[in-house]
Amino acid sequence: MNPTEKEVLQAYDNVKNHVHQTPVLTSSLLSEISGASLFFKCENFQRMGAFKMRGATNALVSLSAAQKEKGVVTHSSGNFAQALSLAAKTIGIPAYIVMPSNAPSVKKAAVKTYGGQITECEPTLKAREAAAQKIQQEKQATFIHPSNAKDVILGNATSAYELLQKHPDLDIIVSPVGGGGLIAGTGLAAKYFGKNCDVWGAEPENADDAYRSLQSGSIETNAEADTVADGLRTTLGNINFPIIQETVKGIILVSEEAIIGALRLIWERLKIVVEPSSAVTLAAILKEKERFQGKKVGIIISGGNVDLDNLPF
Amino acid sequence: MNPTEKEVLQAYDNVKNHVHQTPVLTSSLLSEISGASLFFKCENFQRMGAFKMRGATNALVSLSAAQKEKGVVTHSSGNFAQALSLAAKTIGIPAYIVMPSNAPSVKKAAVKTYGGQITECEPTLKAREAAAQKIQQEKQATFIHPSNAKDVILGNATSAYELLQKHPDLDIIVSPVGGGGLIAGTGLAAKYFGKNCDVWGAEPENADDAYRSLQSGSIETNAEADTVADGLRTTLGNINFPIIQETVKGIILVSEEAIIGALRLIWERLKIVVEPSSAVTLAAILKEKERFQGKKVGIIISGGNVDLDNLPF
Numbered sequence: 001m002n003p004t005e006k007e008v009l010q011a012y013d014n015v016k017n018h019v020h021q022t023p024v025l026t027s028s029l030l031s032e033i034s035g036a037s038l039f040f041k042c043e044n045f046q047r048m049g050a051f052k053m054r055g056a057t058n059a060l061v062s063l064s065a066a067q068k069e070k071g072v073v074t075h076s077s078g079n080f081a082q083a084l085s086l087a088a089k090t091i092g093i094p095a096y097i098v099m100p101s102n103a104p105s106v107k108k109a110a111v112k113t114y115g116g117q118i119t120e121c122e123p124t125l126k127a128r129e130a131a132a133q134k135i136q137q138e139k140q141a142t143f144i145h146p147s148n149a150k151d152v153i154l155g156n157a158t159s160a161y162e163l164l165q166k167h168p169d170l171d172i173i174v175s176p177v178g179g180g181g182l183i184a185g186t187g188l189a190a191k192y193f194g195k196n197c198d199v200w201g202a203e204p205e206n207a208d209d210a211y212r213s214l215q216s217g218s219i220e221t222n223a224e225a226d227t228v229a230d231g232l233r234t235t236l237g238n239i240n241f242p243i244i245q246e247t248v249k250g251i252i253l254v255s256e257e258a259i260i261g262a263l264r265l266i267w268e269r270l271k272i273v274v275e276p277s278s279a280v281t282l283a284a285i286l287k288e289k290e291r292f293q294g295k296k297v298g299i300i301i302s303g304g305n306v307d308l309d310n311l312p313f
Numbered sequence: 314m315n316p317t318e319k320e321v322l323q324a325y326d327n328v329k330n331h332v333h334q335t336p337v338l339t340s341s342l343l344s345e346i347s348g349a350s351l352f353f354k355c356e357n358f359q360r361m362g363a364f365k366m367r368g369a370t371n372a373l374v375s376l377s378a379a380q381k382e383k384g385v386v387t388h389s390s391g392n393f394a395q396a397l398s399l400a401a402k403t404i405g406i407p408a409y410i411v412m413p414s415n416a417p418s419v420k421k422a423a424v425k426t427y428g429g430q431i432t433e434c435e436p437t438l439k440a441r442e443a444a445a446q447k448i449q450q451e452k453q454a455t456f457i458h459p460s461n462a463k464d465v466i467l468g469n470a471t472s473a474y475e476l477l478q479k480h481p482d483l484d485i486i487v488s489p490v491g492g493g494g495l496i497a498g499t500g501l502a503a504k505y506f507g508k509n510c511d512v513w514g515a516e517p518e519n520a521d522d523a524y525r526s527l528q529s530g531s532i533e534t535n536a537e538a539d540t541v542a543d544g545l546r547t548t549l550g551n552i553n554f555p556i557i558q559e560t561v562k563g564i565i566l567v568s569e570e571a572i573i574g575a576l577r578l579i580w581e582r583l584k585i586v587v588e589p590s591s592a593v594t595l596a597a598i599l600k601e602k603e604r605f606q607g608k609k610v611g612i613i614i615s616g617g618n619v620d621l622d623n624l625p626f
Contacts, residue, residue, distance in 0.1 A: 023336075044584045106581065264621055268419065271357045271586040271617035304584035308577055308626045 002243050003154055005192040011154035012161055014061040018090060019053050020046050022159070024166055027269045034285050036292040039170065040266075041163040044274050044304025048114065051159050051182055051302050052083035052146070058155025059144050060087045068093045073141040075099070075121075075128035078107035079231060079303050080146035085116030096141055098131040100124075104230070104307035125234075147179030148237025156185030163298050164193045173298040174281040177201040177210040177251060178232035180240035186300060187247025197298075200291075201244075201251035202284035204228075204259060209235045211251040214244070228256055228312050231277035231302065252284035259283050260312045266301075276312060278302045315556050316467055318505040324467035325474055327374040331403060332366050335359050335472070337479055340582045347598050349605040352483065353579075354476040357587050357617025361427065364472050364495055364615050365396035365459070371468025372457045373400045381406045386454040388412070388434075388441035391420035392544060392616050393459035398429030409454055411444040413437075417543070417620040438547075460492030461550025469498030476611050477506045486611040487594040490514040490523040490564060491545035493553035499613060500560025510611075513604075514557075514564035515597035517541075517572060522548045524564040527557070541569055541625050544590035544615065565597035572596050573625045579614075589625065591615045 025040045043051035060072065071094030074084050081097040088095035097116040099108060100123035111118055121131040136143050145152065159182075160173055173194070175186040183201050190197040203210050207225035213236055225233035236244065254262075263279035266272065278301045285292050285299075338353045356364035373385065384407030387397050394410040401408035410429040412421060413436035424431055434444040449456050458465065472495075473486055486503055488496040496514050503510040516523050517540035525533040526549055538546035549557065567575075576592035579585065591614045598605050598612075 049584060267586050267621060271362060273580050273584040273586060308580060308624075311621075311624065311626075313621045313624075 002246055003150060003188055007154055008157045008161060008188055008192055011058045012158045015054055015057045015155055015158055018057045018087070021162055022046050024163060025270055025272070029269050030265060030282070034292060035289055036285065036295045036297045038285070039163065039167050039296070039298045040270065040301050041159055041298060042272065042301045043159055044272060044278065044301050048082040048086045048110065049303050049305040050079040050083065051156055051300065052079045053086065054158050055152035055155035055181060055185070056080065056083035056087040056144070059149060059151040060091055060093070062151045063142060067142045071095060071139060071141045072144050073098070073132050073135045073139065074144045074146055075132045076146045078103050079305055081111045081116060082107060082114055082305070084144060085111050085114035089115040094141070096135045096139060098128050098135070100128065104310065106307045107305060110305070145237065147181030147234065148239045150239055153181050153184045153188070153240055153243065156182050157189045159300060160186040160189035160298070161193055164189060164197070167296065167298065169195060169296060170197050170298045171295040172198045172200060172292065173300065174200050174202055174284060175300045176229070176232055176277050176280050176302050177203040178277065179234040180210065180236040180244055182300065182302060183248060184240035184243040187243055191247050198249045199247060200249050200284065202280040203251050203253055204232055204280060205253045205255055207233050208253050210244070211253055213241065214251060229259055229277040229280055231275060232280065252288055254280050254283040254287055258287060262286060264313060273304045273306060274301050275303045275306055315559055316463060316501055320467055321470045321474060321501055321505055324371045324464070325471045328367055328370045328468055328471055331370045331400070333359050334475055337476060338583055338585070342582050343578060343595070347605060348602055349598065349608050349610045351598070352476065352480050352609070352611045353583060353614050354472055354611060355585065355614045356472055357585060357591065357614050361395040361399045361423065362616050362618040363392040363396065364469055364613065365392045366399065367471050368465035368468035368494060368498070369393065369396035369400040369457070372462060372464040373404055373406070375464045376455060380455045384408060384452060384454045385457050386411070386445050386448045386452065387457045387459055388445045389459045391416050392618055394429060395420060395423045395427055395618070397457060398424050398427035402428040407454070409448045409452060411441050411448065413441065417623065419620045420618060423618070458550065460494030460547065461552045463552055466494050466497045466501070466553055466556065469495050470502045472613060473499040473502035473611070474506055477502060477510070480609065480611065482508060482609060483510050483611045484608040485511045485513060485605065486613065487513050487515055487597060488613045489542070489545055489590050489593045489615050490516040491590065492547035493523065493549040493557055495613065495615060496561060497553035497556040500556055504560050511562045512560060513562050513597065515593040516564050516566055517545055517593060518566045518568050520546050521566050523557070524566055526554065527561070527564060542572055542590040542593055544588060545593065565601055567593050567596040567600055571600060575599065577626060586617045586619060587614050588616045588619055
């Protein structure tokens with residue numbers, strides 16, 4: 001059964017003293033270009049620079065005392081690694097992090113700063129899972145999945161929850177789709193706290209597994225995932241997929257060119273540093289303008305951890 | 314005689330409904346690195362992306378009806394051109410803008426968006442002044458200097474005024490030094506509204522005219538000004554120099570490497586897009602750490618209009 005309204009409220013109560021209540025920005029020019037009223041929920045200003053701090057915190061707060069003592073382990077292409085490290089440091093427990101060898105250097109450095117203990121592996125899901133399982137056995141650490149865990153999804157839901165507390169009359173919220181943990185949480189928040197608020201996902205054409213999964217009714221994978229939106233290369237899981245099926249209206253696919261164009265607009269006009277993964281949302285709105293015309297649209301800006309030495313412009 | 318407290322308050326009254334009250338950001342990591350408590354006053358979030366909107370607005374509000382009808386003219390390497398164009402558009406008068414041919418393309422495009430009428434000239438002060446004078450005569454437009462005009466300086470003072478309203482106990486405010494209009498305004502605000510609040514300037518080593526001017530007691534120029542901080546290549550003027558002499562404690566020179574390093578820190582840690590000209594401040598604080606140790610330090614982030622195709626990283 002999918003999580004309840006009460007569980008989302010409990011998650012908010014769990015995380016609210018450990019995470020930033022992030023600002024909501026607007027830009028008259030971006031609203032004008034899109035034909036909609038856009039409200040950007042800026043998780044790039046979250047602690048460690050991404051919404052993942054919310055899910056990680058809720059997952060750790062929910063552990064038993066015995067579990068906390070042994071520590072936690074995860075595999076992540078970047079942001080969740082930082083989030084779990086910082087959340088674990090905050091409550092004083094060890095965090096073991098499996099990272100693909102091609103993860104951005106700025107993300108590896110940040111994990112170390114936050115006290116996470118890194119094990120590198122080949123950049124495949126199989127290699128990540130094997131490395132994490134080994135640590136799980138050796139250290140008796142609790143495995144926390146970056147996106148396919150109920151407590152993580154509930155923690156992620158608190159971003160859209162805050163957005164809807166501030167702007168209760170949003171018609172639509174658009175969220176990036178990667179591993180599915182953010183959009184599932186966003187869907188739950190819109191279902192319980194919105195007023196007929198639809199949730200749409202935005203996904204790179206080059207990593208369109210979620211789009212295909214909603215069409216086929218079962219979890220699809222990406223043979224390749226060659227996208228600048230490096231946070232969106234992962235695939236859905238058995239816990240978040242049913243939530244997405246229930247709460248998400250549909251997914252809009254966007255080209256690499258459109259992602260980079262939207263990224264540039266956000267940097268130039270909002271004057272904020274966001275990840276390419278966050279820009280899929282604006283790219284989707286600009287692609288399907290008629291769908292958003294005249295609407296009040298929330299946008300989840302998922303994070304701002306970019307490698308300045310490898311910018312797409 | 315330098316401007317009075319009453320004149321700063323009048324300027325705030327003139328501009329407050331036309332400009333954004335910009336946010337003040339903090340970063341625990343940047344404060345930790347510096348050994349001081351840093352408060353970033355974010356004029357990059359100002360209308361048109363820079364503090365110059367404040368000075369331009371105050372100058373235009375202060376014009377007579379007859380002057381408004383003929384319009385205004387200025388020469389500017391970028392941000393003031395946008396500011397005057399947008400302020401003029403807001404109150405419905407023409408703005409004629411002389412820009413050097415090597416100004417960043419994003420700045421030229423923005424001037425056009427705001428309705429400014431551009432005349433390009435050679436990138437020398439002499440060519441700029443000649444072109445502006447020609448337009449002044451032909452159109453009977455009022456010349457508004459980007460930095461060396463009392464009303465502009467008073468408008469600029471409203472940024473530090475707002476900062477001190479929010480954080481009245483700042484020990485120091487650090488401002489970039491270019492043409493002198495921002496730091497002169499900052500000095501006035503600190504003098505009248507701070508509690509023993511010192512103002513320090515930060516300037517590129519490669520455009521150290523203001524540093525030398527304070528030493529010699531007369532306005533010095535730059536033979537060359539080859540700095541990534543493109544907003545700081547200009548020199549002081551006869552109206553702002555006496556204010557700077559009276560209200561500024563000193564100027565700290567920073568290398569190009571230090572500017573780029575500080576720029577990177579601000580982008581990566583604060584997640585905001587700021588101009589190289591804004592990063593001289595943090596570079597100065599990190600260079601002379603002992604001076605700022607344990608102090609509450611305000612930083613004027615002057616603007617965020619960068620050309621994403623020409624980033625220094």
